[in-house]
Amino acid sequence: MSRMTPGSVAATLMGAALGLGVLGGCTTVKAGDGQVAAPSGARGPSVGAAPGVSISGDRQILHALSRLTYGPRPGDLERVRGTGLSAWIDRQLRPRTIDDSATEQALVELTTLRMPISEALREFPRPDPKLRAQIASGEMSRQEMLERYPVEKRPARIAVELQAAKVVRAVTSERQLEEVMVDFWFNHFNVFAGKGDVRWYVAAYEREAIRPYAMGRFADLVRATAHHPAMLFYLDNWLSARPGFTVPAGPNRGRKAGLNENYARELMELHTLGVDGGYTQKDVTEVARAFTGWTIDRPQTDGHFIFRPAMHDTGEKIVLGRRIPAGGGRDDGERVIEILARHPATARFVATKLVRRFVSDTPPSALVTRVAGTYMSTDGDIPAMLRTIFESPEFFSEDAYRAKIKKPFEFVASAVRALGGRTDAQGGMALARASAEIGEPLYQAQPPTGYTDRGEVWVNAGALLARMNFALGLASGRYPHVSVELPALVAGADPSVPAAVLDRLLASIVADQAGPETRAVLAAQLREPQITRLSPDDRGPANTDVAKLAALVIGSPEFQRR
Amino acid sequence: MITRRTFVKAGGCALVAFAGAPRFLLRTAHAAQASGKVLVAVFQRGAVDGLSMVMPHGDPGYAGVRPSIALQPPRRGESERAADLDGFFAFHPALAPLVPLWSNRTLAVVHACGSPDTTRSHFDAQDYMETGTPGVKATTDGWLARAVGTRPAKSTPFRAVAIGPALPRTLQGDAGAISMQSLERFDVRAGSDGAARTGFESLYEQGVRDLLHGTGRETFEAVKLLRKVEASRIPPANGAEYPRAPLGEALRQIAQLIKANVGLEVAFADMLGWDTHVGQGAERGQLALRFRDFGAALAAFDQDLGDKMSDVVVLTMSEFGRTVAENGNRGTDHGHATAMLALGGGVRGGRVYGQWPGLGRHQLFDGRDLAVTTDFRTLFSEVAIRHLGVSAAPLFPGFRPTQPPLGILA
Incomplete structure (x- = not known):
C-alpha cells in the first residue's frame, strides 16, 4: 500500500471539497450522508463514503498538534509550519530520533523512577505488623508512628514520583506522541497502583512493560504485561x-x-x-x-x-x-498470547480504540476497518496503524476537528503548555493533584478498564468547576514550582489597551480558534473593573489583569476540546 | 454523530435560554418541592458476593463449597457471628448496624436478584443494569435518568445528583443530572471578587448547542442555588456518625441536599472494592471491611434523616454476584445472581423477597452460580413506580415481567 503524506491527502480532499462549492462553508456534513464522493484512487478498496469536508492549512497543523501532543505551546504552530506537517508527524512516529535529554534531566531527582523492583522493596520496607497493633491499642501515638515511619520512606512515594514524572513528561517532552501512547497503553493494560504489592511494582511496570513497546508491536505489549509482576499481581x-x-x-x-x-x-x-x-x-x-x-x-x-x-x-x-x-x-501461555494477538477481533478492537483516541468518540467504521487491516498486514505495528490514522481523510475532517473533549490529565497538561509554562518534579506533584480533583487521579484507576477516552464521562458539573478553578490557580501562579509565562504571551500588546491584550491571548492560547461568541464575552469582561483594574494611583490608564483573562480562556468551552 | 445526551442537553438548554429560568421561578419551584419523594441508588461496583452479604445459612449447599470463606451459622447471643434474619438467611456480622432497620421493618432484602443477561463482564453487566436494557448496548440513556424524565418538569438543577468524579451511565440522558465530588467545593473559587464566576458563567451561556455548554449552564444554576441554601453547612442530625469513607461521605452530602429542600428526586452513589478474587475472608477480612463501611454508611443515613426517611428509599445494586464455590485463592470469581437491599419509606421490610433457587449442584446456573429468580427490572420498576410514581413503560423498554410483583413497597 502506498503511503501518502498528510499534505497530499489534504490536497486531494480540498479538491473534492472545492468541487462541491455549496458545501464550502458547511462544517457539519456527516460521513455516510452520501453527499461527498470518495476521492477516487486516494484509498484502498475498503473506503466507504468520504468523511465530509476536510480542514486545511494552519488548522491541519493545530489539529495534529492537539491530537499527537498534550496541546500546542506558544510557537509550536510556527515551528511545525517551518518543518512541514508530514515531516513533523514522521519524527513523532520515530521518537528515538528526537533528543529528549532536557526532560530526562528534569526527572533525575525522582529516584524511584529507575529503581529495580528488588531495590524498591528494600528501600521501602513494609511497616512492622506490630506497629499497626501498637497504634490500634493506643500504645503508640500517630505522631510517634509518623516519626518512626516517615512518609518519604513509605511505598506510596513510588506512585507519587511516577505521577510527577508523568506530568513533567507530558508538559516538557519533545517525544509528545510517545507520551500520549504511553498513557493510552497504560490505560489499555491498566493496573491500579493502590492494590497490594503493585505499590512497589507500578513504576517498573510502566518502565519495563509499557514504555519500551508503546511505539512498537502490539503483541510485545501483551507479552510484556502478561509477564510483569504488576499485572500478575493486579x-x-x-x-x-x-x-x-x-x-x-x-x-x-x-x-x-x-x-x-x-x-x-x-x-x-x-x-x-x-x-x-x-x-x-x-x-x-x-x-x-x-x-x-x-x-x-x-x-x-x-x-x-x-x-x-x-x-x-x-x-x-x-x-x-x-x-x-x-x-x-510455560509455552501454553505464550501460545495463547500468539493466538489472541493474531486474531482479527483483536485487530478490530485495538483499531477501534486507537481511532477513538485520535479521531472521534464515535469511530468512523471505514477507518477502523483500514486500521485493523494495517494491524493484520504489519503484525500489529503501532506506528503503522497510527500512520494509517494520520494519513486518513477522517483524521483531517471537519467532523474530527476539535471534536474530542480533553481528559482531565490532558486538560491540565495542555493548560500548562498553552501558557508557555514549565514545571519541575515538585510542580508535577501539585499538577497531578489538580488532575485528581478534576476526576483523574493518575495511576489510581481501580477497575481494569483504566480511564476512558470518551468525553461524555468527563463532562459534568463538579468536574467543570474544578477545571475553572484550576485555570484560575494556574494563571495566577498559585501552583508552586509551576511557572507560567504570561508576559511573554502578551508581549507586544499594550497593557493599557485591554482589547489588544485579549487579542494576543486568544492568538497564543487557542491560536485564534475561539468562536466569535467567546470572543465577544471575553471582550465584555474587559469592562469589569476587576479585570481592567485601575493603576495603583487610581488615575492612570487601565491595566489589564492578564492572569484573570488567561484563566477565563483556559476555562472556556473551547479550551476543553482538542 | 450526536449522542442522545448531547442532543437532549443542548435542546433542554435552548429552552432554558428562552424561558430565561429567572431566579423567582427557582424559588417558587423550590417551595413546592419540599415534600418530594427521593430515590437513592447505591451501586456496589465490582460484583458483591451476595452469599456473604446475606448468607443462606439454611441451605445445606452453602458451607461445603466455601471451605475457607463460609460464615459460621448464626447463634443466639453471639454478635461475632452472622445475624439471623428469618431462620434461613443472615446478615454478615459486619452489617450489624443494619439489624435494627431490619427489626423495625424499614429494610428489606431481595435475594437471587440479577440480570437475565448472562455476561460475566463487569463493564457490560454494569452497563446493562444502568441503562436498564440487558443485552442491548445501543441504549444511550440510563434508567434513572428516564425515571426523572417521565416525572413532571421542575425548574431545579438538583433533580438528579450523583456524588462522585463522573456522571454515571444510569443518570446520562435528559434528566439534566449533575455530579459533584463535594458540595463544599462546588463553586468557582474566585477569592474575594466575583468577576471570574460571572466571566465563566457568560462563557457557557452562549447559544452553542453542545454537551459542554449545556453542562456549564446547568452547573451555574446549581452553584447559585447551592450558595443560597448553604447545604454544605447542614450538620448530621440525630447523632448520626458517617464512616469517613467514600460511601459515607456521599450519603452524608445526599442527606444535606435532601434537608436543604433543593428539589432532589434521584441521587446516586458508588462504592468500589467488591471484586474479591483473592482472600475475601469470612467474618473478618477484606470483604468484612467493605461491609462495615457499607452498613455503617446506610445506617448513618437513615439515622441522619430520621422522619424524613418516610419520603426516601435507598436501593442497593451490583452488576452480578460471585461463584457459589470459592476459587483456588480463597476468593470468588464472577457469578450471576446477588442480593439487593431496599430501605426507607414505604418499604415493607423485615422480609427476604424472591424465590430461593437453592445451592445444590443441579440448581446452579451454568453449574457454578446462584441462579437469577428475580429480574432486577422487577425490583427497580416496583420501586420507581410505587415510590416515585412514574409509569413503567419508558423505564425498561422491552421488559415483559414473567413473575408477579414482589410487593416490596406498600
Whole structure:
C-alpha cells in the first residue's frame, strides 16, 4: 500500500471539497450522508463514503498538534509550519530520533523512577505488623508512628514520583506522541497502583512493560504485561494454580490453591479480543488453565516473573477452537498470547480504540476497518496503524476537528503548555493533584478498564468547576514550582489597551480558534473593573489583569476540546 | 454523530435560554418541592458476593463449597457471628448496624436478584443494569435518568445528583443530572471578587448547542442555588456518625441536599472494592471491611434523616454476584445472581423477597452460580413506580415481567 503524506491527502480532499462549492462553508456534513464522493484512487478498496469536508492549512497543523501532543505551546504552530506537517508527524512516529535529554534531566531527582523492583522493596520496607497493633491499642501515638515511619520512606512515594514524572513528561517532552501512547497503553493494560504489592511494582511496570513497546508491536505489549509482576499481581494470576495444588513451602505451606480466572477474562475482554470478540466462558477457563504457574518469584523481596511447573495444569487446552496439546508448560501461555494477538477481533478492537483516541468518540467504521487491516498486514505495528490514522481523510475532517473533549490529565497538561509554562518534579506533584480533583487521579484507576477516552464521562458539573478553578490557580501562579509565562504571551500588546491584550491571548492560547461568541464575552469582561483594574494611583490608564483573562480562556468551552 | 445526551442537553438548554429560568421561578419551584419523594441508588461496583452479604445459612449447599470463606451459622447471643434474619438467611456480622432497620421493618432484602443477561463482564453487566436494557448496548440513556424524565418538569438543577468524579451511565440522558465530588467545593473559587464566576458563567451561556455548554449552564444554576441554601453547612442530625469513607461521605452530602429542600428526586452513589478474587475472608477480612463501611454508611443515613426517611428509599445494586464455590485463592470469581437491599419509606421490610433457587449442584446456573429468580427490572420498576410514581413503560423498554410483583413497597 502506498503511503501518502498528510499534505497530499489534504490536497486531494480540498479538491473534492472545492468541487462541491455549496458545501464550502458547511462544517457539519456527516460521513455516510452520501453527499461527498470518495476521492477516487486516494484509498484502498475498503473506503466507504468520504468523511465530509476536510480542514486545511494552519488548522491541519493545530489539529495534529492537539491530537499527537498534550496541546500546542506558544510557537509550536510556527515551528511545525517551518518543518512541514508530514515531516513533523514522521519524527513523532520515530521518537528515538528526537533528543529528549532536557526532560530526562528534569526527572533525575525522582529516584524511584529507575529503581529495580528488588531495590524498591528494600528501600521501602513494609511497616512492622506490630506497629499497626501498637497504634490500634493506643500504645503508640500517630505522631510517634509518623516519626518512626516517615512518609518519604513509605511505598506510596513510588506512585507519587511516577505521577510527577508523568506530568513533567507530558508538559516538557519533545517525544509528545510517545507520551500520549504511553498513557493510552497504560490505560489499555491498566493496573491500579493502590492494590497490594503493585505499590512497589507500578513504576517498573510502566518502565519495563509499557514504555519500551508503546511505539512498537502490539503483541510485545501483551507479552510484556502478561509477564510483569504488576499485572500478575493486579489480576491475580500469580496465585492461579491447577486444581488441587497444595503450596509446598513458605508462609502458606500446606494451603490449597486452584484456578483463578480474573486475568484470563480481562486478557480477552479488555486487552485483546474485546467483549464481543467471540470467546465463551469455556475459553476463559481454558485460558486460565494455560496461564497457571505464571507467577511472581519472592514477591516481597525480589518480585520477578517465574514459571512454576508444580502449579501448572499440564492437560490439553482448547482456546477459541485451537488445540494446545498437553505438556506445553510455560509455552501454553505464550501460545495463547500468539493466538489472541493474531486474531482479527483483536485487530478490530485495538483499531477501534486507537481511532477513538485520535479521531472521534464515535469511530468512523471505514477507518477502523483500514486500521485493523494495517494491524493484520504489519503484525500489529503501532506506528503503522497510527500512520494509517494520520494519513486518513477522517483524521483531517471537519467532523474530527476539535471534536474530542480533553481528559482531565490532558486538560491540565495542555493548560500548562498553552501558557508557555514549565514545571519541575515538585510542580508535577501539585499538577497531578489538580488532575485528581478534576476526576483523574493518575495511576489510581481501580477497575481494569483504566480511564476512558470518551468525553461524555468527563463532562459534568463538579468536574467543570474544578477545571475553572484550576485555570484560575494556574494563571495566577498559585501552583508552586509551576511557572507560567504570561508576559511573554502578551508581549507586544499594550497593557493599557485591554482589547489588544485579549487579542494576543486568544492568538497564543487557542491560536485564534475561539468562536466569535467567546470572543465577544471575553471582550465584555474587559469592562469589569476587576479585570481592567485601575493603576495603583487610581488615575492612570487601565491595566489589564492578564492572569484573570488567561484563566477565563483556559476555562472556556473551547479550551476543553482538542 | 450526536449522542442522545448531547442532543437532549443542548435542546433542554435552548429552552432554558428562552424561558430565561429567572431566579423567582427557582424559588417558587423550590417551595413546592419540599415534600418530594427521593430515590437513592447505591451501586456496589465490582460484583458483591451476595452469599456473604446475606448468607443462606439454611441451605445445606452453602458451607461445603466455601471451605475457607463460609460464615459460621448464626447463634443466639453471639454478635461475632452472622445475624439471623428469618431462620434461613443472615446478615454478615459486619452489617450489624443494619439489624435494627431490619427489626423495625424499614429494610428489606431481595435475594437471587440479577440480570437475565448472562455476561460475566463487569463493564457490560454494569452497563446493562444502568441503562436498564440487558443485552442491548445501543441504549444511550440510563434508567434513572428516564425515571426523572417521565416525572413532571421542575425548574431545579438538583433533580438528579450523583456524588462522585463522573456522571454515571444510569443518570446520562435528559434528566439534566449533575455530579459533584463535594458540595463544599462546588463553586468557582474566585477569592474575594466575583468577576471570574460571572466571566465563566457568560462563557457557557452562549447559544452553542453542545454537551459542554449545556453542562456549564446547568452547573451555574446549581452553584447559585447551592450558595443560597448553604447545604454544605447542614450538620448530621440525630447523632448520626458517617464512616469517613467514600460511601459515607456521599450519603452524608445526599442527606444535606435532601434537608436543604433543593428539589432532589434521584441521587446516586458508588462504592468500589467488591471484586474479591483473592482472600475475601469470612467474618473478618477484606470483604468484612467493605461491609462495615457499607452498613455503617446506610445506617448513618437513615439515622441522619430520621422522619424524613418516610419520603426516601435507598436501593442497593451490583452488576452480578460471585461463584457459589470459592476459587483456588480463597476468593470468588464472577457469578450471576446477588442480593439487593431496599430501605426507607414505604418499604415493607423485615422480609427476604424472591424465590430461593437453592445451592445444590443441579440448581446452579451454568453449574457454578446462584441462579437469577428475580429480574432486577422487577425490583427497580416496583420501586420507581410505587415510590416515585412514574409509569413503567419508558423505564425498561422491552421488559415483559414473567413473575408477579414482589410487593416490596406498600
